[in-house]
Structure formats: structure tokens, C-alpha cells
Amino acid sequence: MISLHEGEIPVIEKRRPYALVAITKHGVVHARSYAEKFPYADLYYMKKFEQGDEEARNIQLFDGSVRLLLPALFQQYKGIICIISLGAVVRMIAPLLMDKKKDPAVLVVDDKGQYVVSVLSGHIGGANALTHEFAKAIGAAPVVTTASDVQKTIPVDLFGAQFGWMWDSEEKLTPVSASVVNEEHVAIVQETGEKNWWMYDRPIPDHLKMYPSIDEAIMAKPQAALLITDRIMEPHEEVLLENGVVYRPKSIVLGIGCNRGTAIAEIEQVIDEALAELSLSKKSVKAVASINLKKNETGLLELTAKYNWPFVTYTPEQLNEIPMQNPSETVFKYTGAYGVSEPAAMRYANAKELLLEKKKSGNVTISITRVNYEVEAQ
Template sequence: MSNPYAAVAITKHGVEMVRNMAGQFPGTDVYYMTKFARGDEQQLGYNMFEGSVKLILPDLFKRYNGIILFISLGAVVRMIAPLLVDKKVDPAVLVIDDRGEHVISVLSGHLGGANELTRQVAEVLGARPVITTASDVQGTIPVDLFGRELGWIVDSFDKATPVSAAVVNEEPVALIQETGERNWWKYDKPVPDHIRTFHSMAETESFAFNAALVISDRLLTDEEQQRFMSNGVLYRPKSLVLGMGCNRGTSLEELEQEVLATLAEQNLSVKSVRNIATIDLKKDEEGLLALCQKYDWELVTYAPAELNTVTLPNPSETVFKYTGAYGVSEPAALLSSGADHWLLEKKKSGNLTISIARIPFKP
């Protein structure tokens, strides 16, 4: 797949629109029937096909993130029905009428991005976007997409459907945000009254809710799991920074084992780790680089002089002798996170030291 989107036309007017759109909407591969060829398709990189479009749809479903079809809605529904697997993996599917008046989000509106793609294509074509997803129409929280643009990870998805129903049906919903970005509300109006926001689970004691949205980097207790996750969705913001120091040549296996064990001891989720921070002497440390690659973390490094700007309760002359810094994991964690204190000041184990800090997000 050279581009994320495929645009397909099967009529004369559709071909005209798809050709015009291709020049204004980068990242789109064009497909239309050979009988509408104009002779410049090879030069432009357009794809021709013979026979029914139904024959090429299975391949397009596998290859593209989004499929834009200049075909009638009813025909599209019949053709894609046998191809549907799950909303977590199905591509976004859009339908555009033969006059280019309406762009309709048909499939994978949230997780697949069809709703946002619909808005973008409609703007290019000067058409009207048609989106029927309840949370978009009502202007409320899209449970299955909540926090995605902020980097949040959904840690428990099995209750997404009933929780979404509670949100759009205006049932009492508890939104507990212990950490993470606070600028998640995207509408120019207040959060709906039936969604009550709390800073901790303890604050919900007197609130009878039908569903819960929990934003936390903590591992929930059994009691919290039962109370909030029986009909709730848990989101993991990228709120933790691991400050690390290690001996040269420390293996990926040792680093990973100790990181996971330390986070578990602190009742913190590995899914909420944003990055590792260390001294610039370790910028080429193979074990650290491999760990960051495995978990898709950034490795942030600091010069000794930068690390020494942080006042440490227990500065080390030994560390200073070898690195020029009085500490590595502790100051690196604070500098990278912007915090003024540690969740874990320092833990030394084997060939490494670990410190943990939580990013102080603005209200």
C-alpha cells in the first residue's frame, strides 16, 4: 500500500469527481473502470479494472485504511457485507453520491476514522458530510475514541458498547480523571450534565452512576475493578516518565524485567509510560534502545550539567566520578516529566537504577 486511501468510481460523473479529488486530497490511490480511460492513467498512477467493483473490494479492504466509493449506498452495503470482520480492524468506508452532494460515513466511523475522513473529503468536494454516529451528532464523548489524539490507550474495551449507550442516552456517567491531559473536551459548550467529572474514585461515593470512564495510570484494586469496570472503560494516559541509569552492556531482558517489576510494585501501568530519560552517555546504550523500540518509547537524554541543576537528597560522589553528574535516574525523571517530586525516588537493582515521576498536567 503506497497510500492510506483508495477512491473508487464506476460512473462517468464519478470518474470526473475522483480525478478532481485526487489532485486535492493527497494519500489517495485512484481506481475506476477501464471503459472510462482517458489515456493518461499510467502517467498519473491511476488503477484501471474490468468487470464488477465487487471483485476488487476484498483486496482494497486488506490494503487500505480508508475506502472512498463514488457508488450508491445500497450497492455498497450489499457488496461490503461479506467482508466485515470487526470494527477494530475494518477500514473506514465512505460513500459519495453521483452528483457529489453528500459524503456519507458508512463503516468504522470512530475507530477506523471514517467520520473524520468524511469531513475532510466533504470539504475538498464542497459537499455535505453525513455522519450518523450518536456521539458526533449529539456532540458528546466518543467512548471508543476518547483521548486517542492525546495518546491515551484503552485498557479495557469489552464494555465500550454499553458505556457508549449510557453516554448517548444521557444516563448518569462518572468520569474519574486521576491524571492525563485535561483538554479532552472539544466542543464549544459545557460537558453534558449527566456526565459528572471527578478527580478521584473516592469523590464518587455519593454519586449513583450507570457507567464509568476512568482515566488513570494506576493498577486498580479488586474493589475498584468491581465498582467501576463492571460497566466502565479504562484509559491509560501517557503520564509516567522512567528515569534510568545502567551499567554498560546491561541486557534488554534485565532492563525489561526490572522495569515491569518496579511498575507493578508501585501499582502503575506500563501502558502509561511516556518515555525513558537518562544521561547522554547512554544515548547509544543497546539495551535501552531495544527496550524503547519494543515499547515504542522515546529515549530522552541530558548532559551532566543539566542533570546537576536538579537538587538531589542523596547526591552520589561515585556517580559524579564516572559520569560528571551527581545522579542520573532521579534528575532525568524530573527534568523530562516537569515534575518537582518523584513517585519513586530511586531503586537500585542489579545493573540499573530506576526513578519514576508523573507528568504534572495543567488543569
Template sequence: MRIAGNPKPYAIVGITKHGSELARKLASAMPDADLYLSEKFLQKGDEASVYSFPTNVRLLLETMFHRYEGWILVVSLGAVVRMTAPLLKDKKVDPAVVVVDDKAKFAISVLSGHLGGANALTERVAEILGATPVVTTASDVSATIAVDLLGREFGWKIDDDRQVTPASAAVVNEEPVAVIQETGEPNWWKRQTPIPKQIGVFPGLEEARSARPEGFNAVLWVTDRLLTEDELSIAPYRVVYRPKSLVVGLGCNRGTSFEEIENVVLTTLDRLGLSWKSVSCIATITLKQDEEGLLALSEKYGWPLLAYTPEQLNSVSIPNPSETVFKFTGAYGVSEPAALLAACTDHLLLEKTASGNVTISVARIEFGGGKADHITGKAGEVWA
């Protein structure tokens, strides 16, 4: 058996003559996939581009199952079910599994349709092969909201997933559901059809309560705020999504410890009633771009570090300019203008506040019109 040492996202598997032909066709159209064929159907020159396994594919699956994001198997559905069943752990970590029949009549989403992306992968495979996609997930066939995927492409995180299942049931059973969106990307509805009429979309709690005083069966709440029990009482089932909507501007004395910076950030956000899970990035001046405490904070929480030059910072009007700060940094402020620049806004949720060796400001990103499109990247990266 020859397997990939550095696997691509997907694996394509063929075990029969016709299945191998289909697998080759798929692989030629999917550069993000590794091709695995039974040793019996290898051809001259395959050594460079095709991986192999003995006649029984079970050993390949046992060895590589969780090393791929998704599997496309030109194998009978029953066989795939039997082989993969002992390998399953949890829907949050199991890979997507798509099955294609030997004549490419159907591409079937078998496992991890939503979280694992099997439904989307099924559509992709079906389009390449001219097959009929078979997707049985209720929210997909009903053209409604997929509760566990809402805002996923934007990086929204579910605060607590324990009520995802009953909230999903309320959605697919066409019960009254409220979507309350206070912040975050507005273009989360991607289907061509309108949002189902039993789902109301509101900018805030008061609007939702006014629209339906008797309440809702479930609420999907998109917010960076820490919600109260009274607010959540609008529905028996609640799913709270944390969009990446907050920017934390930071200044600090040289050598300030990671622990002190972290404590200031977390306690400040908590005092403001904001969730740290909604922090998109941290922002500072280029003089601090190598500060170990800031880099450690960026690394631990996955918050990209944006660093601006004094000239960039001075281009922003701030409420608390300081001649002292200018004397040492060349900028009239650090935390305030850095937060405003990174959030593409002119409004601060928190003006400059000093705490020990740290100065902190907080701003909310203004979504819409592409203003916040630059807030991307990896933790630890520094942008000027």
C-alpha cells in the first residue's frame, strides 16, 4: 500500500475497473484531492500521481480516514457504511464522505453533510461527473437555515452548541423562529429562494418582541454582547453566534508580560459586556509589533496583530490625543487610533483606558460595503 505522506484535503478512491476510470476523471478536475486506486488497476506511469492499496480498501480507510477532510468513494453505499462505522468519532471531527455508484448515476452525501461539508462536496462531484446529487439533510431539502452552519464562512462561532439540535428541529419543522442580528456580516442568506416566512429577521430584541409578543420556539442570536437570562427568555431554545466584530487597540510599556495584557483584555471586555470570542484582531503601533506579550496574546487566541505606523495613527481623529505619547512614539495615540483604523469606524466602544502597563481601547467593525474585508489573516501576522 502506498499512501500520501502529506495529504491534500480530499481523497478519491476507486476499486473496480469502471470505478477507477471515474476516480481518474474526478482527480483530473480536483487538484485538491489525492487519487487512490486498487493495485489491480494501476497503469504505467501512475507512480508519480496515484496512490494504491490492496484489493480490500478497508486497510486504507483504517489508516487514513481522519487525515482527510473528505472522502469520495466509487464504492457501494452498503460497503462504505460497514467499513466506516467503526471509524466514526464525532460529527465535529469526522470527515465528509461521498459515495458515487459505478456508473456515476448518483453522488450521495453519506456522512458529515453540514459540519464536514459533504453536501457541498456532493454537489461539486455531481457537477464534474454529470451525476444526480443526493442530499437528505432536512435544512437543505427544505431550503431553510442550517443552524449549525450559519455564518460559518465568515468565521462566526457558536457560543454553546447544546441547543443546536432542538433549534434545528424548530427550523425544519417550520415553527416560529427569530434571527436577531446585532452585528456581523449581513449577507449570510445564500440561497436563491426567500427566507422562509416562519423565520423572522430582526435588528434587536425589541423588534422581535414587538413582531411576536407571544415569543418564538427558537432564537438564533448574532451578537458580540453577553446576553442576560431575561433577553434569552424570548425562546426556549437559543443558539448564540459570535461574529468577528470587535477590535481591541492596545498600547503597553516595553516588556509587559503576556499575563498582564491578557488579564486587561479579558476583564475589560467582560466589564463592557462583550464576548472575547468576537474579537477579530488586536491593533497597535509598529514600535510594538515585536512585543512578546502581544505576540503571545495573538498566538493563544488566534487574533491577528495589526500594526500601524505613527503617520497612519496620526491620520485619525481621536478623543484623547497625548503630547506625552507623541514624545515617545511619534503618534498622539496608540490604542484609540489603532482600534479605529482596524475597525474602519469613527466610533469607539471604549476610549483609551489605562490599566497598569497596558492601555486599551475597543471598537466595533462596521460591516457592509466591503469596509472590513481586510480583517483576515493568521495569528501572529503583523500588518502595517
């Protein structure tokens, strides 16, 4: 917990480029939801609204006036999203303002989550772009009052934010952003993930060129690259990362079955080994699916809370509706379903094929599939 004292700048633990701050009961409820929909922000709220899962979800609690927290946030974060009244935010940040080239972006969200307002550093600081992306992620209306809005192109550091995409590394965000803004040849390769990421009412600019494969993008010798994939890059593909950014869409569904009382460490080890076997990124895991008999399984609950993964369970009848590649009479005898990990993953992902058929390791059985983006996942 962060204790705030007059005249002291608190020590904070920054993990992501943006900070999300709430100070009211309703604001905290919304903020907890926003943090899942917009994974680029560290969440801060007052200790009196503690719910017990903050450590597992990397939520930071503070005790004292939020005014005393803001100086540290100003120093550390690229942008600050406040679920606080506009007037209060203006008064609190006024003493902290230095220069429009240095000040972070500041946004305000109303207590009901209806509007997202760009308050400070609209263009240079990126508040206008952040306003649009954050509003889209939470289903609110963006409010931007500058005379000319941001350039209608891809915001590299927020690309796919409304879908929960995460970049692998921030190292090349700035030079790749420069290539996009300066209309240099930028290659885009999308192997998986949501396809409706272009949000403007005009065609994609000619300098942003889509390629059907990474190999074709390499042959084109672009000045920068945006790669949307859940795969771990192969050595020969890394030439694009000399000035490129890899985005991880939420495209992988883990079907999990386990014996009662299986520890989180064992479950996570099986997941890590299975993802490594397929050369898939853990950042692209969208959800964990299982049978409803496991809905209160401690190890699974701890794991999904640790990574903010949705944990979805289905009845035996729902699982039996899915055509199974490896039905089991033994599993049916104990659960009423002819399989758990395979049909659970396939049902959630609306997938017809598995990337990994059920694999048993110790107390855990795992199957992996990829979300079918032609049909909405359920």
C-alpha cells in the first residue's frame, strides 16, 4: 500500500505506460472493469475500497489524498486516466504543469463511464489518441476539444488497445511511431486477432502496406513493421524487429482439466510447457475454459486471477454438444462429459480444430485452440 504524506513524493511500482486512478465507490467498480478492457494501465484506488484481490491483480492501493499521489504519477507515466471530476483534476494538476513537450497526457472519465475527456497534452502528449482508444475500449464517448484532431493513422503505442492487444516490447515504439507519422514504408502483417482495427472513415494510407506473410514483408524491405501474431518469432523473422513492434492479440484459449486440489504452480508449469511446445506467447492467452465442476477449483481461480484471464466453465451437456476428437468413457463416468479440456476450449473459441489435442501431465490435462475471429467467441 502507498502511504501519502504532505511534501513527499511516494514510491510507486510502474508496470505499464498509463495510470488509471479512481477515488469513489462507483469509480472503483468501473476502474476494475476498465483495467481488464484496457490492459495498458496500472490501476490505483483508495484503500477503503479494498476488495482483497488487489495483490493478485497488481492493483495499487493508496491511503491519503489523491492530490499527493499525482506528482509521482506525473513523473513516471506517459498518461494518467482519472475517474475524478474535471474541476478537481484541473486544480490538482495545475501546480505540476511544466511544458507541453514534457507533461503527460491527462484524461478524465465521468463516474458513470459515459464520457472520456482529453484534458492535457492532446497532440504532443498523445491525450487525444488515448481518449479515442480508451473510450472505444470501455464503450464511452470520446470528448476532444482541440481545433484539429490527431492525425488519422495508427497510434503505434495503442494499436489494438480496444481489443486488449499488448506489445511485446516498448523499445521500438518511438522510432516506429516516427515512421508511421512521417509516412515511411511500414509493413503490417496480421496472423491472428481482430480484423476491424482500422477505425477511420478513410482508406488505410498507401505507406501502411499489408502483407500476407512475414516472409513477404521481409522481402519488401520496409522501414518499419507492425506484426500482429501470437507466435514466438523465429530467428530469421527478427530482422523486422530492427524497427518493428510485435503485438499480441488475445487469441489463445486454454482448455484445462485437473485433479481436485492441484496447485497453481503445477497448472502454470503445464501451461508454460505447452505454450513453449507450440511457440506461442503467454501474452496472447484470452481465457481458460473448463467444466463447471471446476468452477471453484482453487488452483485455477488463483491462476486466472494472477493473469486477469477470464475463467469460463460449461455444463457437461454444453461440452457434449461439441464434436470431440478424443471422447473418453472414463471422463464421462466421473463428470457426465466425454471430454473437458478439448470441448471447453473449442466451445469458448468457436473453433473446429485444436492447436494441441488434450495432453495429460501429472494432475493436469490441457488443450489449446485459437479463437475463430470469423465468429465471435463466447
